[in-house]
Amino acid sequence: MKADYSRLAAKTLQDVPADVRKAFFKQVKFLERNLMHPSLHAKKYDESIGLWQDRVNKTGAFIS
Numbered sequence: 001m002k003a004d005y006s007r008l009a010a011k012t013l014q015d016v017p018a019d020v021r022k023a024f025f026k027q028v029k030f031l032e033r034n035l036m037h038p039s040l041h042a043k044k045y046d047e048s049i050g051l052w053q054d055r056v057n058k059t060g061a062f063i064s
Contacts, residue, residue, distance in 0.1 A: 001031065001032050001035065002032060020056060023056045024056045027040060027055075027056050035052070041055055
């Protein structure tokens with residue numbers, strides 16, 4: 001799997017604290033290698049269009 005970022009996502013990532021951005025890219029690497037990696041807590045968000053939800057840390061989630 002390869003992650004692809006929208007313009008809004010790229011802009012948003014510029015505005016988040018460095019530690020959150022670092023955690024985000026760490027989780028994306030796990031996502032690209034193994035969707036079922038234990039630290040991802042990934043789950044289907046919208047099965048009809050293949051959208052998945054994951055979290056970066058205990059408080060923040062992202063949708064891929």
